[in-house]
Amino acid sequence: QIDEAEVVAFSVPSYACLRRTTLDNHNPVLTDALSxxxxxxxxxxxxxxxxxxxRAAAVLKALPEPVTGVTQLRGxxxxxxxxxxxxRDILENGASSEVEFTKQSERFKALKVLTDIFGVGAKxxxxxxxxxxxxxxxxxxSGQTLNRAQQAGLEHYxxxxxxxxxxxxxxxxxxxxxxxxxxxxxxxITLIGGFRxxxxxxxxxxxxxxxxxxxxxVGLMPKVVSWLESQGFLLYQKTTRNSYLEAKDGPARPxxxxxxxxxxxxxxxxxxxxxxxxxxxxNTPEDTCRLAAHSQVxxxxxxxxxxxxxxxxxxxxxxxSPISQFAFALxxxxxSKLFERELRxxxxxxxxxxxxxxxxxxxxxxxxxxxxxxxxxxTYLGLEYIPPSERNA
Ligand code: TTP
Ligand code: MN
Ligand code: MN
Ligand code: MN
Numbered sequence: 001q002i003d004e005a006e007v008v009a010f011s012v013p014s015y016a017c018l019r020r021t022t023l024d025n026h027n028p029v030l031t032d033a034l035s036x037x038x039x040x041x042x043x044x045x046x047x048x049x050x051x052x053x054x055r056a057a058a059v060l061k062a063l064p065e066p067v068t069g070v071t072q073l074r075g076x077x078x079x080x081x082x083x084x085x086x087x088r089d090i091l092e093n094g095a096s097s098e099v100e101f102t103k104q105s106e107r108f109k110a111l112k113v114l115t116d117i118f119g120v121g122a123k124x125x126x127x128x129x130x131x132x133x134x135x136x137x138x139x140x141x142s143g144q145t146l147n148r149a150q151q152a153g154l155e156h157y158x159x160x161x162x163x164x165x166x167x168x169x170x171x172x173x174x175x176x177x178x179x180x181x182x183x184x185x186x187x188x189i190t191l192i193g194g195f196r197x198x199x200x201x202x203x204x205x206x207x208x209x210x211x212x213x214x215x216x217x218v219g220l221m222p223k224v225v226s227w228l229e230s231q232g233f234l235l236y237q238k239t240t241r242n243s244y245l246e247a248k249d250g251p252a253r254p255x256x257x258x259x260x261x262x263x264x265x266x267x268x269x270x271x272x273x274x275x276x277x278x279x280x281x282x283n284t285p286e287d288t289c290r291l292a293a294h295s296q297v298x299x300x301x302x303x304x305x306x307x308x309x310x311x312x313x314x315x316x317x318x319x320x321s322p323i324s325q326f327a328f329a330l331x332x333x334x335x336s337k338l339f340e341r342e343l344r345x346x347x348x349x350x351x352x353x354x355x356x357x358x359x360x361x362x363x364x365x366x367x368x369x370x371x372x373x374x375x376x377x378x379t380y381l382g383l384e385y386i387p388p389s390e391r392n393a
Contacts, residue, residue, distance in 0.1 A: 007071050010063050014077035015350075016055070016342035016393035017383060019062045023198060023392050026066045030087055031057040033099045037086065040102050043111040043122045054338050056083035058393040067091065110134040118160055118267070118315065119149030152236035152267055156313035160267070163201035164314050171276055172205050172268055172316055175233060176224075180209055183223035187211045192333040193317070198389040204315035208333055210326045221262045221320050228266075235313055236267040242320070244358050261329065261357070264318040272310045325358050327371045332357025339391040347381055355381070 013019055025031060038053035055078040060067065070088050073079055079087070089096040102108050113135060114125035133139050136157065146154065153160065173191055180187045190196075193206030209224070211217045221239055228234050244260035270276075321329035332340060347355040353369075354361040360369045360380055371377045378385045 007069060008065070009072055009074060010076060012059055012062050012076055015346050016058050016062075016339050017346050017381075017386065019058075019393065020386060020390035021058065021062045021339075021393040022390055025061050026063055027060045030067065030090055031060050033086055033090060033096050034060070034083060036099055036102060040108055040111075043108070043115060043125070045122060045126075051341070052078075052080055053083060056080065058338050060087075061393065106134060114139070116161060117150060117157060118153030119147060120153065124150075149236065149238060149265075156235065156267055159313035160203075160315055162312070164203070164205055166195060166200055167273070168270060168314060169195050169202065169205040171273075172270060172314060173207065175228070175268075176207050176209075176316075176318065179224050179227040179231075179233075180220075183227050184211060184216065184220055186213070187217070187220065190330065192319075192330065193335055196334045196388045197336065197392050199392075204317055206317045206333060207319070208326070208329055209318060209320045210323050210329075212323055214323050217320050217322055221264055221318065224318065225264055225266075233269055234266055235269050237264055238266075239264045244325075262320045266316045266318065268314045268316045269311050270314050272312070275310050324370070327373050327377060328355075328359055329357050331374045331377055334388050334391060336391060336393050339386075339393040342393065343381070346383070351381055353381065 034053045034057035038050045038057065041047070041050035041053060059076055059078045067073065067087070068091070070084065070091060073084065073087065086096045086098060089098070107129065110129050110133075111122065111125050114120055114128055114133070115122060117136075128139065128142075128144065131142065131144075133142050133144070136154070139154070169191065173189065177189050180189050188210055190208045190210075191206070192208045193204070194202040195205065209217070209220065211220070225234070225237055225239055229237070240263055242260060242262040319329065319333060331343075344355050347353040347360070352363045354363065355377075360371065360377060361367070362369055362380075369380050371380065375385050
């Protein structure tokens with residue numbers, strides 16, 4: 001019998017951008033369970049439910065110690081009946097029947113395997129599943145037409161599933177830096193995304209590129225990409241143009257959450273650590289042969305004498321921002337995704353402002369608020385500054 005008075009009750013603000021969420025998660029079993037249900041909802045075109053589970057998981061990530069009983073959760077925000085049921089199940093029975101059922105379900109497993117292919121989203125996976133495709137093997141046998149991204153995703157499936165380490169992220173950073181300063185001296189790169197929040201691994205590496213003189217960044221991305229391509233660093237790339245125009249009469253409603261920076265989704269060819277020191281040049285004939293033989297989802301094919309490739313594929317995102325938007329881009333691309341969503345919700349609902357990765361617009365004053373640092377943006381929003389390492393909501 002637990003004395004109610006001895007149970008620690010937690011208190012947590014309801015907006016994730018009012019909380020400090022480090023990577024020191026004291027409730028990983030509970031947050032993994034809720035994140036899995038969030039993922040399943042997102043893959044099933046139920047975004048509302050997805051966000052609800054993400055918010056519930058984020059509240060538990062912010063707790064200072066492990067939850068031992070549901071009475072401790074009384075008064076916590078964002079924990080709906082469904083999430084509470086899952087938490088209770090785990091606390092009382094060691095597992096949630098709904099989570100276990102979802103994990104085992106053929107539909108979820110197929111959605112996971114297929115959307116783990118770079119270039120494949122929930123819609124495409126759904127269509128393939130309806131055609132009876134549940135595995136990579138079935139996909140290859142099916143004769144489905146794959147676009148260029150999906151072909152690259154399938155070819156490098158095993159590599160891209162391996163988490164990227166911080167050491168690999170730093171090695172790629174050095175290469176991108178060399179590319180950027182070679183084509184535009186004075187240009188700067190910043191590591192963004194999960195690695196900027198202090199994560200030790202990631203599913204990709206994200207970089208923001210700018211130049212201290214406004215306008216010099218125009219046309220930079222194609223040059224960076226050409227440089228990287230000429231050095232043999234890119235296995236795949238797709239560049240999209242900048243489509244952002246500051247409206248004079250306030251922010252135009254964006255079609256989606258996607259921002260409009262010039263950006264490049266790519267797959268890097270990263271040499272193994274022991275080979276990195278030596279400058280990477282064109283693919284050697286041996287490499288080319290390995291590339292052709294390296295069809296991981298079918299059979300292994302002939303291996304070179306060494307038995308090992310000396311490189312791996314890594315997903316890399318590059319974004320170019322003009323210096324006038326740099327602080328907003330930095331804040332918008334550091335994440336986490338939920339932290340970003342909550343910042344925009346706070347801005348809109350509590351401050352009558354519109355925040356994007358490009359700008360902050362004050363609806364009451366009818367003007368854009370300029371900022372040169374993340375700290376300034378938090379101040380405009382009436383928020384205490386939260387450093388990147390505490391944005392892991
Ligand atoms: P991701 O690279 O998807 O996520 P992450 O770096 O936090 O985690 P991981 O370790 O798994 O890579 O996105 C990084 C940030 O970029 C994220 O906060 C949201 C932002 N972002 C945009 O602003 N626009 C976009 O179109 C995408 C895909 C991401
Ligand atoms: Mn702690
Ligand atoms: Mn990332
Ligand atoms: Mn990314």
